[in-house]
Amino acid sequence: MASTDFKDYYAILGVNKTASADDIKKAYRRLARKYHPDMNPGDKAAEARFKEVNEAYEVLSDQDKRQKYDRFGQYWKQAESAGAAASGGRSPFTSVDFDNFEFGQYGSFEEFINELLGRMGTGSTGFGGRTGPQTGYRTSxxxxxxxxxxxxxxxxxxxxxxxxxxxxxxxxxxxxxxxxxxxxxxxxxxxxxxxxxxxxxxxxxxxxxxxxxxxxxxxxxxxxxxxxxxxxFFQFDGDNLLCEVPISPEEAVLGAQVEVPTADGPVTMNVPAGIRSGQSLRLRGKGWRTPKGDRTDQIVRIVITPPKDLSPVEREYYEKLRSIRSFDPRSSLKGIRL
Structure with missing residues (x-):
């Protein structure tokens, strides 16, 4: 890899080199959602950016890969393979001081290796005095x-x-x-x-x-x-698919038939009267594909969502309901003490 091909994964995610694993994960999630192909249909630039973000997160989220990346720059993958394949399991890099190496000066990994071997000496150990990668030393x-x-x-x-x-x-x-x-x-x-x-x-x-x-x-x-x-919208829940579907307060009280997206398209689902927010309903056979060709289930988590903006008539009726309501949702809390 030429030095001009080097990708700064920290810059891609918009974090600095001292960022914590949590900061890296938050940056990735934000950017992955921003550039996700589903959020940017037909946008090739967003698609390319999305690939870069995933590539950067793949390296920086792995502690071992991140340490190698920080140490060896664009040659971190080659150095990783070289260390693993060295004779006797001993990495040829362990005896070399890398503090004075400027990795960007090398046009290829071979140039870097030649410089490295020169610093190690050309005795009969390690690579036997040759000036390049040898049998058993495979680059990634x-x-x-x-x-x-x-x-x-x-x-x-x-x-x-x-x-x-x-x-x-x-x-x-x-x-x-x-x-x-x-x-x-x-x-x-x-x-x-x-x-x-x-x-x-x-x-x-x-x-x-x-x-x-x-x-x-x-x-x-x-x-x-x-x-x-x-x-x-969808996420995995074990072998099943999970989603959240909002319903209105009156639908929760009276029950309703609501349209729910599935992998096969929308279906109508019965919501029973008196359902609580957070309760789940099951759509059988609407989940993930199995190796046998069957389908798991889709779990629908109900979220009761009150309206933010009410018309004057809606507000009037909600106030009437409040004034005549006989149900006390907090009756079970009375008498609770420590």
Whole structure:
């Protein structure tokens, strides 16, 4: 990665380098909602900004990744793989003082490695006096070529040829399934994400990992870990979908039929008379897709919402109701003492 490709993740999230994990999470949530594709339909600039925000949060929300990023700058991923693959499990970076390194001066990771090896000496230990990465020392590659989500590729995992990536989907893409065109280095290929992928799901793409340095026909697999961006209405409640639906005070008292959005479109739901705010109703078979092709339930949490602006007639009737009301909602509180 050239130094000009370096992304300042702190600047992307609008926080400083001393920001707490809580500050980073708050900044991410604010920006993710602001630039979410559902909130900016057809806006390519917002979509690109949304990808950047997710990429920045992926690194800065992970304590280990954040420490490496702070220390090695644009080469943090390469340094991470190099340390893990060094002989005997000992990182080649542990004996080097990085305080005087200016990472931005290097045009590529290879230039950085050559300078590093020069500082370490060229004896018979470590890399044996050669001037570049050797067998068993694999660099990580990071790409943002995935259309529609941020990715991070870590080589040297599993068999040493398998590749890990994070794929960020909208809730709609995760629910319905989606075909994605991936760009990995010079290779372009299609990946089908099946319907019903949930956060943390892992999808294996056979034969799309790293090539073996010894056998040209051998190649690892690509493993995609799914992340799902927040939705303004739906969220996960275990295996079910959860939403909140507002109703008016009179609908709560008298009962009502209200229209509720679902993944399949709006449905009419019966709200029983006397329901309380916070109580939940269940729409069976309207939740998330399961691997077997079934559907879980949609949980509807009721929120009684009083009107903010009343017409003169509405105010008159509410005042009449108050004057003739026989029900005392706080009768159970009488006599309570410590």
């Amino acid at each position: 590659r990071r790409t943002t070529g995935f259309d529609g989500f941020s990715t991070g590729f870590d080589t040297g995992t599993g068999t040493g040829l398998d590749t890990e990536a994070t794929i960020t989907l909208s809730l709609s893409e995760a629910f319905h399934g989606v075909q994605k065109r991936l760009v990995l280095g010079r290779e372009e290929f299609e990946v089908r994400i099946p319907p019903g992928a949930k956060p943390g799901s892992r999808i294996r793409v056979k034969g799309k990992g790293q090539h073996s340095p010894y056998y040209t026909s051998q190649r690892g697999d690509l493993y995609l870990t799914v992340e799902v961006t927040p939705h303004p």
